[in-house]
Amino acid sequence: MNFFDNIKSQLGGGTPTAGAQRCQLVVGLGNPGLRYSATRHNAGFLALDKLASEFNADNWRPRFDSLVAEKKIELAGEATLVVLAKPQTMMNRSGRAVKGLLKHYGLKLQDLCVIHDDIDLPVGQIRIKSGGGHGGHNGIRDIAAAIGADFTRIKIGVGGPPGRMDSADYVLQLLKGDSLEELLVDAAHAGEAARYLLEHSLVEAQNRYN
Secondary structure: OOHHHHHHHHHOOOOOOOOOOEEEEEEEOOOOOHHHOOOHHHHHHHHHHHHHHHHOOOOOEEEOOEEEEEEEEEEOOEEEEEEEEEEOOOHHHHHHHHHHHHHHHOOOHHHEEEEEEEOOOOOOOEEEEEOOOOOOOHHHHHHHHHHOOOOEEEEEEOOOOOOOOOHHHHHOOOOOHHHHHHHHHHHHHHHHHHHHHHHOOHHHHHHHHO
């Protein structure tokens, strides 16, 4: 029996967040399938794997066009249901998945954090911000179109394409060796930043990681 079913059996129903004082949704962006697993565009998925490991949340299951893992944990003195989600809609259709998750868990935009790659940031840098434009990122563009733009983002710098290489080809390029190892390290750093953000204010997280 999962967490929600257990709560419902005790209380005879209730909302998905029953038994928790708050709920936080963290979405990592990427594309499903092995073809994309070692690409820059999947930095959000990789960061979420690190966060799931931090919380020992390994109960991944398909829900609402996503793979979802849930963990009830005390954060900043409050019983918190942390929901981790990897949209399975392909990057350019991430908005449908995120909208469905927000609706199911009864969350507002301020309860959402999205982790994604950013070609405008140098490799090795991450940046935490709230709101703003999509910066040409199609996943963020689709989410903002579906729910609005006033949510927190954790951007993972992947650098820009060399020469005249197309941006899409660059972020979907399969990596190996040092390039892949560098991406894994940076994604793990973003996952750590996401955990810190869950326990501290936005300003504190920005001061620490930006």
